[in-house]
Amino acid sequence: MSHPENFQFTKDFEVGSFQVHPNGKIRLACLADLLQEIAWRHADSADFGRNLLESNQMWVLSRLEIKVEKFPKWGDHLQLFTGGRGAEKLFAFREFMVWDQNQHVVARAMSSWLLLHTETKRIQKPESVLPAALFDPAKAPAWQPEKLMAKGEFSTKDEIQVRQSDLDLYHHVNNTSYIRWVENFLAEVSFLPNQISINYLSECHLGDRVILSLFESGLEKFVEGKVGEKAVFVARVL
Known part of the structure; x- marks a missing residue:
């Protein structure tokens, strides 16, 4: 096919x-x-x-x-x-x-x-481990997700605690749970994005308290998640 x-x-x-x-x-x-x-x-x-x-x-x-x-x-x-x-x-x-x-x-x-x-x-x-026919190392794509850094004016913050439903098979926070956190956080300021870029920086575990911070820079918004001083993810939305 x-x-x-x-x-x-x-x-x-x-x-x-x-x-x-x-x-x-x-x-x-x-x-x-x-x-x-x-x-x-x-x-x-x-x-x-x-x-x-x-x-x-x-x-x-x-x-x-x-x-x-x-x-x-x-x-x-x-x-x-x-x-x-x-x-x-x-x-x-x-x-x-x-x-x-x-x-x-x-x-x-x-x-x-x-x-x-x-x-x-x-x-x-x-x-x-990759089949060469599917992942040719000589053919990296022109479109590559960017390395992100939160920027702009601080707007607001929230704190969430990692729950059992956030975890994946490896007992880490599932990739899509971070996106759900961002989506819910932005909905509280009446914003539903149609484009998101996210960098996963560190592991999050059950019971961790994650501080979400929103920064605004023109048409872009950035959401940064930290556990203490450790950055665990940063996302850019449009």
Whole structure:
């Protein structure tokens, strides 16, 4: 089966009632859930997913950028595509595209991943486990999620505590939980973003108290999350 734009894997989803805002449109965090799910499905299908735990290796999402053209609604049928987009230095890149039922692009995303040893936490070379046909290290993409630094005028802050529902299989805060925190925090100032870039900087664990700070710089807003003096993530939204 051929896929558009050299994507390598596809999966269909339907937007559920539990995935939408009160306005009936999908939550950004729930869209990120779908991206994470298809990434794992693709990796498992080509033996560079959960099987890596047998050799004490795991993938860690380092950076993610999502651009939404049109938010899908409750009941919409979506077709998601994903594919490897090469590697550069210690990063492996994965791109996503989302179609609606009329095959119109409603969202795109790019992500960069690190391969870690589960015990030492040392970064491994991604090409050691990646199929060369899917992740050619000589073909790094032009679109790469940027390294971010919060800037602008401080606006407000909030404090949250990491709960059980925030955690993933490794007992760390799930990648999409950070996006949910950002989305909820911004909703309190009546702002729903359609584009987010996020850098994951440090692990968060059950019981951690995370201080969220909002900074505004022109059309951009930045949300920084810290546990004590340790920065755990920074996000830029539009």
